[in-house]
Each structure stands twice: as structure tokens, then as C-alpha cells.
Amino acid sequence: DTAVSQTPKYLVTQMGNDKSIKCEQNLGHDTMYWYKQDSKKFLKIMFSYNNKELIINETVPNRFSPKSPDKAHLNLHINSLELGDSAVYFCASSQGDRPSGNTIYFGEGSWLTVV
Amino acid sequence: GENVEQHPSTLSVQEGDSAVIKCTYSDSASNYFPWYKQELGKRPQLIIDIRSNVGEKKDQRIAVTLNKTAKHFSLHITETQPEDSAVYFCAASYNYGQNFVFGPGTRLSVLP
Numbered sequence: 001d002t003a004v005s006q007t008p009k010y011l012v013t014q015m016g017n018d019k020s021i022k023c024e025q026n027l028g029h030d031t032m033y034w035y036k037q038d039s040k041k042f043l044k045i046m047f048s049y050n051n052k053e054l055i056i057n058e059t060v061p062n063r064f065s066p067k068s069p070d071k072a073h074l075n076l077h078i079n080s081l082e083l084g085d086s087a088v089y090f091c092a093s094s095q096g097d098r099p100s101g102n103t104i105y106f107g108e109g110s111w112l113t114v115v
Numbered sequence: 116g117e118n119v120e121q122h123p124s125t126l127s128v129q130e131g132d133s134a135v136i137k138c139t140y141s142d143s144a145s146n147y148f149p150w151y152k153q154e155l156g157k158r159p160q161l162i163i164d165i166r167s168n169v170g171e172k173k174d175q176r177i178a179v180t181l182n183k184t185a186k187h188f189s190l191h192i193t194e195t196q197p198e199d200s201a202v203y204f205c206a207a208s209y210n211y212g213q214n215f216v217f218g219p220g221t222r223l224s225v226l227p
Contacts, residue, residue, distance in 0.1 A: 033215075041219075041220045042219055043159070043217040043220070045216070048214065090158065102147070103149065104151075106158040108158050109158055
């Protein structure tokens, strides 16, 4: 029943590895996001997709590649992991076009630790 | 692009007192301002939001005010309780939510 679900919740991996985080939303929303939250708790947007199309791509290393097979899924693949990639990654979704305001719903987060 | 500042970064209040967190934004086109609460180890969750055509909104012990001219908005929590302890994020977006920019967060501690 979880509205925005992401897996895995915890991920510990070595430097140089490649890993993926999956996200699915069952809210029927058109827009999905990936946010990165670092140790200082800053929430920074990484990517935003609307109906499977990339609409926001902030300054993120190209080792990070999002993929949206359909509007209910937005996965994040990370190549050649570095120590600085350690963070909590939140997937989120919103309706994206409601004039009354569009609440962002966050997933539970994926705690990535690179050792 | 939009830039959102938030103050204070940490705030400690006695239980029962009020807490106020202030945010400023830079883009006059921003028109939607939500506030999120993030408890330790949990996801951020919406607690209240306000649109640019409204100056104030209240929901029980929580209220938000917006000053479009000055480009700042504030979160007010009255009669604080220990369960209000969390990190609070303000955000600003234009087009009613196509692109959210979050403030750096305020860690609120309510002391018993």
C-alpha cells in the first residue's frame, strides 16, 4: 500500500562498484524525482521526470543515470561509486500540474554507504 | 534559479512555547510554498502548504504566513510538544510544483 516505494532501503558497497536503486509510485502521478540528502540533511534535487521525459537534470555527475520505463517507475543507476556518493537518496512523486499546488510524496529513502 | 534560505538552522524551545522558522526565496515567480517535517530516520512529510494568492493558512497548532512583497514565508508552531522535535524544511516552487527547491532545514528540539 506504500504510495512511493524504493528498494533497497540500505546499501553498503565498495568504491568503484555499480549499483541501482529502484522506485515505484502507485499514486498515478505524472512527475517523479530523485533527491539526495547528505550528512548535513540538505535536500538537493538530482533529476525530475514528467511522463517518462527528463525535465530537470541538476549538476550531477554523469555516473548517475536515471531511467524511467513508464511514468510509475524511476530508477537510479550509479556507476563507479565514490565515497562522496554516500547519502540518503529519496525518490518522490507529485501530480505536477494541479493549480492548487502539488504535494511531493517521498519514498522511505535508500541509505547508500560507499566504503 | 530559485534560492531558498532558512533560519534558524537549529532551534530549541521549552514544551508549550511557540516556535517560528523563517524562509526567504529569490524567484518572484515562485507561487507554491510547502513545509515538510522529517523525523529522525524517516522521510520528509508535508505538514502545511500555502499558495501565493493567500497570506496566511492555519491548521490546528501550525500556521504559515507569506509575504510576497518581501519574498519570505514563516512556519509558526504553537504549544509545542516533544513530538514536534524534527527537522523542518521549507520549499518554494513555481508553476505550482513543477520544480521544488528546498531550504537547508531547521532542527527543532522541544525540551520537556
